[in-house]
Amino acid sequence: MISVDEALAHVFALVTRVDSEEVPLRNAAGRVLAADVVALRNQPPFRASVMDGYAVAGDGPWRVVGQAAAGHAFAGSVADGDAVRIFTGGVVPEGADRVVIQEDVVVTGERISLGAGPDSERYIREIGADFKVGDRLAAPRRLTPADVALAASMNVPRVTVARRPRLAIIATGDELVMPGEDPRPDQIIASNSFGLAAMAEAEGAEVRLLPVARDTRASLTTVFGLARDADLVVTIGGASVGDHDLVGEVAADLGMERAFYKIAMRPGKPLMAGRMGQAAMVGLPGNPVSAMVCGHLFLRPMLRAMQGLPAERLREGEAILSAPLGPNGPRQHYMRACRDDDGIRAAERQDSSLLTVLAGANVLIVRPPHDPARHVGEQVRYINL
Ligand SMILES: Nc1nc2c(c(=O)[nH]1)N[C@H]1C(S)=C(S)[C@@H](COP(=O)(O)OP(=O)(O)OC[C@H]3O[C@@H](n4cnc5c(N)ncnc54)[C@H](O)[C@@H]3O)O[C@H]1N2
Numbered sequence: 001m002i003s004v005d006e007a008l009a010h011v012f013a014l015v016t017r018v019d020s021e022e023v024p025l026r027n028a029a030g031r032v033l034a035a036d037v038v039a040l041r042n043q044p045p046f047r048a049s050v051m052d053g054y055a056v057a058g059d060g061p062w063r064v065v066g067q068a069a070a071g072h073a074f075a076g077s078v079a080d081g082d083a084v085r086i087f088t089g090g091v092v093p094e095g096a097d098r099v100v101i102q103e104d105v106v107v108t109g110e111r112i113s114l115g116a117g118p119d120s121e122r123y124i125r126e127i128g129a130d131f132k133v134g135d136r137l138a139a140p141r142r143l144t145p146a147d148v149a150l151a152a153s154m155n156v157p158r159v160t161v162a163r164r165p166r167l168a169i170i171a172t173g174d175e176l177v178m179p180g181e182d183p184r185p186d187q188i189i190a191s192n193s194f195g196l197a198a199m200a201e202a203e204g205a206e207v208r209l210l211p212v213a214r215d216t217r218a219s220l221t222t223v224f225g226l227a228r229d230a231d232l233v234v235t236i237g238g239a240s241v242g243d244h245d246l247v248g249e250v251a252a253d254l255g256m257e258r259a260f261y262k263i264a265m266r267p268g269k270p271l272m273a274g275r276m277g278q279a280a281m282v283g284l285p286g287n288p289v290s291a292m293v294c295g296h297l298f299l300r301p302m303l304r305a306m307q308g309l310p311a312e313r314l315r316e317g318e319a320i321l322s323a324p325l326g327p328n329g330p331r332q333h334y335m336r337a338c339r340d341d342d343g344i345r346a347a348e349r350q351d352s353s354l355l356t357v358l359a360g361a362n363v364l365i366v367r368p369p370h371d372p373a374r375h376v377g378e379q380v381r382y383i384n385l
């Protein structure tokens, strides 16, 4: 069995970067930028007033010679002793050296003077204070709402992003029916495909849930055939050593070049990965928590790398235990746990079938192989879910 880090290196080697496409800004959030966004203008493009008040030249008192509201610049410049009534976002006229807020001003007809205790701020945003022509929002990065606002402000209506990686998900097993169907007493509901699809979509993938493959070579072969246009094919279940665990064999018959099978991790031991034609293939174990944990550890980083983000594992944090942990065995253990102000505490039940426990967890504690028992107050590493 290989380590999690070795397995990650293998899956990154299987990844091919997807090409790029242009999308309107409205559809850009969450996508990975593939070409720098370059500012087409300065922001602000003029000296802008920060406040409502008067743009003044020289020392007061001043004579009000005009008005500058946002979008309605005052035509002309001002000389010493002049003031222009100005509003937030208005263009500060040439010649004005500051804006006096209206709360500090005493108005007498067309004349204004400073009241008691005026504040000394200038209240002018200089040209390009936010960004200048040619400034860049550099690729690659996953576009946040703030990034989208910035690109809009740069007057860039379309951006170049990585195409969404196409992910085909194949659930396998005679016991599976879809949510909402009427299961026989010996059947269960296919849950993993839904969880993994949601996870992959949050990473920017375009996901297809293929029909459930039955535990026969013919059915698996047919469903693999439906995955031909995918960049990444993910199977769920049938990865272990039982008589009905056919995924590895059928994939091999279809030309899958296996990179590895079995990892020293828990849950998720019977994971496999390889290359199938143009696509990377990952065979996830069927236990729901195993499939989801492997999704976090391998599929999410793979999807990121496919879109041009750095090939790296999920970030780990460190936190203090608020409940003790027993010694770990020979496999790296990803324990479902809750982190709060008191620290981090592993769930009591760590069976890899328990979706209630996974849904109640907000982190996975990362236990290295053979990690000794840990006391309250000791630090452990964790991954956010
Ligand atoms: N003799 C051994 N038995 C098992 C070993 C082993 O090393 N030796 N490994 C165990 C481990 S660890 C895991 S994990 C599982 C993985 O098994 P498979 O990948 O072959 O998965 P299945 O047998 O098909 O299913 C396991 C379990 O999960 C349920 N399942 C499957 N697909 C779904 C789905 N899409 N949605 C919800 N639940 C699903 C399935 O009904 C089974 O209950 O093998 C152990 N056995």
Ligand code: MOO
Pocket: 265, 266, 267, 268, 269, 270, 285, 287, 290, 291, 352
């Ligand atoms: O590795 Mo299995 O995924 O422990 O249940």
